[in-house]
Amino acid sequence: MTIYHFVVPCLMGTEGLVADELKFNGFEGVIAENGRVRFDGDMAEGARANVILRCGERVLLELARFKASTFEELFQGVKAIAWEDMIGRRDAFPVKGYCLDSKLHSVPSCQSIIKKAAVERLRERYSLSWLEEDGVKYQIQFAIIKDVAEIYLDMTGAPLYKRGYKQESNMATIRETLAASMVKIARYRGRETLIDPFCGSGTIAIEAAMAALGIMPGAHRNFEAEHWGFFDTTCFADLREEYQENERHEKLPIFASDIDPACVAMTRENARRAGILDCIEVTRADALKMTYPKERSVIITNPPYGQRMMDIEQARRIYRQLGRQMQGCTDLKKYIITSDEEFETHFGAKADKKRKLYNGMIKCNLYMYFK
Numbered sequence: 591m592t593i594y595h596f597v598v599p600c601l602m603g604t605e606g607l608v609a610d611e612l613k614f615n616g617f618e619g620v621i622a623e624n625g626r627v628r629f630d631g632d633m634a635e636g637a638r639a640n641v642i643l644r645c646g647e648r649v650l651l652e653l654a655r656f657k658a659s660t661f662e663e664l665f666q667g668v669k670a671i672a673w674e675d676m677i678g679r680r681d682a683f684p685v686k687g688y689c690l691d692s693k694l695h696s697v698p699s700c701q702s703i704i705k706k707a708a709v710e711r712l713r714e715r716y717s718l719s720w721l722e723e724d725g726v727k728y729q730i731q732f733a734i735i736k737d738v739a740e741i742y743l744d745m746t747g748a749p750l751y752k753r754g755y756k757q758e759s760n761m762a763t764i765r766e767t768l769a770a771s772m773v774k775i776a777r778y779r780g781r782e783t784l785i786d787p788f789c790g791s792g793t794i795a796i797e798a799a800m801a802a803l804g805i806m807p808g809a810h811r812n813f814e815a816e817h818w819g820f821f822d823t824t825c826f827a828d829l830r831e832e833y834q835e836n837e838r839h840e841k842l843p844i845f846a847s848d849i850d851p852a853c854v855a856m857t858r859e860n861a862r863r864a865g866i867l868d869c870i871e872v873t874r875a876d877a878l879k880m881t882y883p884k885e886r887s888v889i890i891t892n893p894p895y896g897q898r899m900m901d902i903e904q905a906r907r908i909y910r911q912l913g914r915q916m917q918g919c920t921d922l923k924k925y926i927i928t929s930d931e932e933f934e935t936h937f938g939a940k941a942d943k944k945r946k947l948y949n950g951m952i953k954c955n956l957y958m959y960f961k
């Protein structure tokens with residue numbers, strides 16, 4: 591059994607959560623770094639990480655790590671990889687990646703050097719003058735950070751936040767991985783009442799329900815590596831079957847609402863696709879007129895920021911009214927994400943804790959109120 595190194599890129603601020611997910615699920619060699627988490631295992635463990643990770647963005651199989659401060663070092667390092675052990679004579683191997691704080695800083699140049707080195711190696715090994723590249727896709731990824739190159743194959747394909755339940759829309763929705771991170775930070779396990787009064791397309795409520803019911807985020811989708819030929823890929827189907835068998839299906843105290851009927855309809859449809867529509871409540875309601883519970887409950891929500899929807903003044907009016915509406919709810923924990931640095935002033939209460947999280951490129955804070 592060959593043990594490999596894997597890398598899971600993740601949203602800034604979620605590294606600890608991804609590391610915890612991996613450790614909790616019994617993965618070995620887990621190390622959190624800036625924007626990514628490493629672990630070790632065989633290819634079946636790589637497949638399992640794809641299926642179970644709620645907060646990570648993708649799973650990369652590390653092929654090499656070496657010093658590369660010149661194009662020659664990069665070329666030789668890539669050419670030394672035994673590409674022929676993985677990539678067949680007709681397979682496709684596009685290259686993408688990034689450079690950070692390195693002498694090699696031109697991404698297109700590094701991309702073409704890496705491609706050239708892999709092509710040269712494969713042409714020599716297969717005694718071919720031309721590679722068709724019309725077969726299975728092996729996406730090569732690279733990261734050159736502080737003059738150290740890491741070369742990977744991307745096992746995941748469509749990013750892990752694409753669980754398969756969300757419809758395409760222009761709505762200001764948050765990524766499933768961020769919603770799952772918020773649910774994890776709130777330690778929500780399906781016992782107490784959870785409310786998302788600005789549910790949009792329903793991401794937070796759906797992710798909370800899936801986690802509470804043991805529905806693995808990757809148990810209903812496919813991954814790029816399932817087409818690969820150099821390991822036994824039946825493990826993906828076995829994992830899906832095993833995890834699907836353990837899914838629970840029961841009513842949960844999760845309430846999602848939105849003022850916009852189109853959002854309510856979209857949340858219902860996404861919940862239906864996720865297989866949990868009858869496990870949660872989805873209604874149309876104005877968050878600013880709702881009565882919030884006095885008994886132990888939790889709000890996890892993503893109100894308008896005034897960036898992708900509404901202007902900042904409209905968003906702040908919402909925060910002020912929301913703060914008034916929630917006054918006196920002393921047993922209501924609140925986890926509210928927004929990019930507005932002045933949220934606490936408008937909401938009318940200082941958060942017990944703040945955590946920096948990124949919604950795509952937008953820098954946000956998760957404001958946490960424990961009572």
Ligand SMILES: C[S@@+](CC[C@H](N)C(=O)[O-])C[C@H]1O[C@@H](n2cnc3c(N)ncnc32)[C@H](O)[C@@H]1O
Binds near residue numbers: 762793850853893
């Ligand atoms: C940033 S979006 C939420 C996106 C959601 N987290 C998702 O993943 O799709 C904010 C939502 O707040 C809703 N909204 C705005 N004002 C509202 C109000 N007074 N009551 C309830 N919902 C409101 C909007 O319709 C919008 O769907």
